[in-house]
Amino acid sequence: MRQLPKEKLIYLGDTRRCPYGPRSEEEVRRFTWQMVNHLLEHNIKMLIVACNTATAYTLEELQENLSIPVIGVIQPGARAAIKVSQNKRIGVIGTEGTIDSNAYPHVLKSIDQTIRVNALACPLLVPMVENGLLEGEAAEDIVARTLAPLKAMNHIDTLILGCTHYPLIKNLIQNEMGSHIQVISSGEETAREASLILAYHGSLESGGGHSVHEFYTTGDVDKFRTVANSWFDEPVLVLKLAELEHVKSSAY
Amino acid sequence: MRQLPKEKLIYLGDTRRCPYGPRSEEEVRRFTWQMVNHLLEHNIKMLIVACNTATAYTLEELQENLSIPVIGVIQPGARAAIKVSQNKRIGVIGTEGTIDSNAYPHVLKSIDQTIRVNALACPLLVPMVENGLLEGEAAEDIVARTLAPLKAMNHIDTLILGCTHYPLIKNLIQNEMGSHIQVISSGEETAREASLILAYHGSLESGGGHSVHEFYTTGDVDKFRTVANSWFDEPVLVLKLAELEHVKSSAY
Numbered sequence: 001m002r003q004l005p006k007e008k009l010i011y012l013g014d015t016r017r018c019p020y021g022p023r024s025e026e027e028v029r030r031f032t033w034q035m036v037n038h039l040l041e042h043n044i045k046m047l048i049v050a051c052n053t054a055t056a057y058t059l060e061e062l063q064e065n066l067s068i069p070v071i072g073v074i075q076p077g078a079r080a081a082i083k084v085s086q087n088k089r090i091g092v093i094g095t096e097g098t099i100d101s102n103a104y105p106h107v108l109k110s111i112d113q114t115i116r117v118n119a120l121a122c123p124l125l126v127p128m129v130e131n132g133l134l135e136g137e138a139a140e141d142i143v144a145r146t147l148a149p150l151k152a153m154n155h156i157d158t159l160i161l162g163c164t165h166y167p168l169i170k171n172l173i174q175n176e177m178g179s180h181i182q183v184i185s186s187g188e189e190t191a192r193e194a195s196l197i198l199a200y201h202g203s204l205e206s207g208g209g210h211s212v213h214e215f216y217t218t219g220d221v222d223k224f225r226t227v228a229n230s231w232f233d234e235p236v237l238v239l240k241l242a243e244l245e246h247v248k249s250s251a252y
Numbered sequence: 253m254r255q256l257p258k259e260k261l262i263y264l265g266d267t268r269r270c271p272y273g274p275r276s277e278e279e280v281r282r283f284t285w286q287m288v289n290h291l292l293e294h295n296i297k298m299l300i301v302a303c304n305t306a307t308a309y310t311l312e313e314l315q316e317n318l319s320i321p322v323i324g325v326i327q328p329g330a331r332a333a334i335k336v337s338q339n340k341r342i343g344v345i346g347t348e349g350t351i352d353s354n355a356y357p358h359v360l361k362s363i364d365q366t367i368r369v370n371a372l373a374c375p376l377l378v379p380m381v382e383n384g385l386l387e388g389e390a391a392e393d394i395v396a397r398t399l400a401p402l403k404a405m406n407h408i409d410t411l412i413l414g415c416t417h418y419p420l421i422k423n424l425i426q427n428e429m430g431s432h433i434q435v436i437s438s439g440e441e442t443a444r445e446a447s448l449i450l451a452y453h454g455s456l457e458s459g460g461g462h463s464v465h466e467f468y469t470t471g472d473v474d475k476f477r478t479v480a481n482s483w484f485d486e487p488v489l490v491l492k493l494a495e496l497e498h499v500k501s502s503a504y
Contacts (some may be wrong), residue, residue, distance in 0.1 A: 003334050005364045075451065082255050083444045111447065111456070112257045192335045193448055195363065199327065200449065204363070 001213070001232075003191040004198070006205040008213060010042045012241065015219030019126045020053040021095025021163070028097065032058045036066075038216070038241065044068065045203055048194055052094050052162050052186065056101035069197050074098075076189035077160045078107040084182045085158040088112065091150050091181075092119045093173075094162030095126060104162055118156055122146045122163075129165040135172070143172045151177065158182045216241040253465070253484070255443040256450070258457040260465060262294045264493065267471030271378045272305040273347025273415070280349065284310045288318075290468070290493065296320065297455055300446055304346050304414050304438065308353035321449050326350075328441035329412045330359040336434045337410040340364065343402050343433075344371045345425075346414030347378060356414055370408055374398045374415075381417040387424070395424045403429065410434045468493040 001009065012035050014020075020028050032054045039047060047070045049055045049062065055072030062070045081090045092104040099121040108115045124142055133139045150156070159181050161167055167185045174183050198204045215238045217224040225238040253261065264287050266272075272280050284306045291299060299322045301307045301314065307324030314322045333342045344356040351373040360367045376394055385391045402408070411433050413419055419437045426435050450456045467490045469476040477490040 003331075003363075005366070069452075075448070079255075079444050079447050082447075083440055110458070111255075114257070188335055192331050195331050195334075196327070196445055196448060197452065200321075200452075206362070 003188075004195055004204075006207060007198075008205070008211045010039060010044060010214045010216070012039055012216045013218070013224065015217045015224060017218065019095065019130070019165075020051055021097045021126055022123070023053070023097065025057050025097075025101075028053055028057045029061075032062075036062065040066075042214075046071070046194060046198060048190060049073065050187070050190070051164055052103075053097040053101075056098050056103035069201065071190060071194055071197060073164065073186040073190045074103050074162070075107055076193040077162065077184050077186035078104060078111070079193075080184045080189040081158045081160050081182075082108065082111055082115070084184070085115075087155070087157045088115045089156045089158075090115060090117055091156040091159040092117060092162045093122045093125070093147070093150070093159065093166065094119070096121045096123055098162050104160065118150055118153060120147070120150050125169070126163065126165050129168050134169055139169065139172055140176070143169065143176050147173065147176050156181065158184060160184045161186060212237050214239060255440075256447055256456075258459060259450075260457070260463045262291060262296060262466045262468070264291055264468045265470070265476065267469045267476060269470065271347065271382070271417075272303055273349045273378055274375070275305070275349065277309050277349075277353075280305055280309045281313075284314075288314060292318075294466075298323070298446060298450060300442060301325065302416055302439070302442070304355075304416065305349040305353075308350050308355035321453065323442060323446055323449060325416065325438040325442045326355050326414070327359055328445040329414065329436050329438035330356060330363070331445075332436045332441040333410045333412050333434075334360065334363055334367070336436070337367075339407070339409045340367045341408045341410075342367060342369055343408040343411040344369060344414045345374045345377070345399070345402070345411065345418065346371070348373045348375055350414050356412060370402055370405060372399070372402050377421065378415065378417050381420050386420055391421065391424055392428070395421065395428050399425065399428050408433065410436060412436045413438060464489050466491060 014031060014035055017031055036047065046068055047066065049059060049072045052073055055074045059070065059072040090108060099119045104119060105117040108117055124146055128139065128142055159177055161170065161184060164187060166173065167187055170183060170185060213236055215228060215236055217238065218241050221238055221240045228236050228238055266283060266287055269283055288299065298320055299318060301311060301324045304325055307326045311324040342360060351371045356371060357369040360369055376398055380391065380394055411429055413422065413436060416439060418425065419439055422435060422437060465488055467480060467488055469490065470493050473490055473492045480488050480490055
């Protein structure tokens with residue numbers, strides 16, 4: 001919204017089935033395609049897979065099968081890390097799924113095979129953020145224990161936040177790792193790459209203003225609206241994705 | 253070379269006719285097309301116009317007329333600035349040509365029309381860098397005098413180095429502006445966008461190593477080689493672009 005203020009966003013959060021991190025590849029792929037098919041009904045001109053786990057498992061097949069540009073959150077973070085890292089030792093933290101998929105090392109090394117990657121699965125951080133534990137001693141303690149293995153090695157100069165939840169605790173992570181570590185937030189980097197790809201296709205919105213953004217959730221609308229209103233300056237439209245009701249039930 | 257280590261670079265520096273900054277639009281366009289036509293003979297897969305003035309005057313017509321991706325240095329710097337600016341007040345420094353062309357405000361406002369741009373032509377900085385005046389009191393003094401009008405306004409939070417010479421004095425500029433100002437270096441940002449566009453086209457080099465980079469200059473080869481060798485870890489191939497001899501003579 002900040003980097004592309006003229007564009008209309010149609011956001012679909014699979015809140016009900018979140019997190020994807022611990023799920024199997026088959027399940028993540030099936031859920032992601034369900035989400036994508038709903039978004040395609042809105043005549044979107046670009047698709048952003050704003051979840052690292054879903055990107056790791058589905059980006060390539062989405063790019064092969066859709067006629068619109070598809071961007072994930074892994075490549076932008078990887079490119080930003082390569083831009084800033086001086087010693088070519090890059091850390092990545094993410095969910096078990098993202099780390100197990102090996103997606104970040106794969107992308108980083110496909111660009112520069114001499115880069116050394118230290119990847120660390122952080123299963124506690126998503127539940128911590130989901131429960132609103134964003135500051136204070138308990139939060140600092142969890143972050144410190146989680147990052148200890150990465151910190152002990154003491155040689156990365158750049159750390160990629162490889163999960164869309166982590167920017168909410170970026171300060172905690174930065175403090176724990178130290179100010180000499182450059183912390184990369186995939187979300188900001190992805191918005192920038194979306195901006196370039198839209199410009200490259202000549203499909204940046206040129207009009208004066210956007211239509212109202214639409215936020216869909218598969219979960220609790222009121223809870224979602226409360227969070228959305230606390231984040232955004234103006235009220236946003238939050239809608240229930242009712243069509244997924246039966247899918248959700250069967251998935252549990 | 254750092255962000256895309258597998259790619260082979262063919263660099264052509266119009267050293268003999270540099271700087272382009274104070275030249276007329278017609279002259280910059282003519283010179284740029286001469287350079288581009290030479291590069292096209294090398295069967296390049298992507299063209300980067302690594303000069304702000306040339307980008308300002310020729311990017312659109314190059315993109316329209318060439319079948320390969322063409323990237324300039326203005327859009328990457330603009331997008332990076334939008335990514336980091338919090339107060340939407342962005343400063344740009346560049347040559348007279350770049351600033352007069354209004355290219356940065358145009359690109360910035362095409363993405364977000366509420367952005368306010370303070371553009372300042374800095375005619376002294378290129379000659380200063382060209383003469384190797386990169387540090388010391390005299391250099392600090394020139395930078396301070398040059399940036400005074402921008403500093404006096406005291407409200408930008410991001411400054412784009414809108415000339416490829418300025419990153420060589422980035423520290424001087426950062427010190428003068430203060431640590432609260434984010435200084436954007438177009439070169440690094442352009443390399444990153446080149447990386448994305450190559451990946452997007454599936455034309456990133458996948459092999460183990462690159463061929464030897466080739467650097468061509470229209471000016472003095474020995475001088476160029478001395479600078480190149482002082483910058484790069486390994487010796488690079490520096491060649492004279494002899495074919496431009498007659499063009500150069502007639503241009504002076």
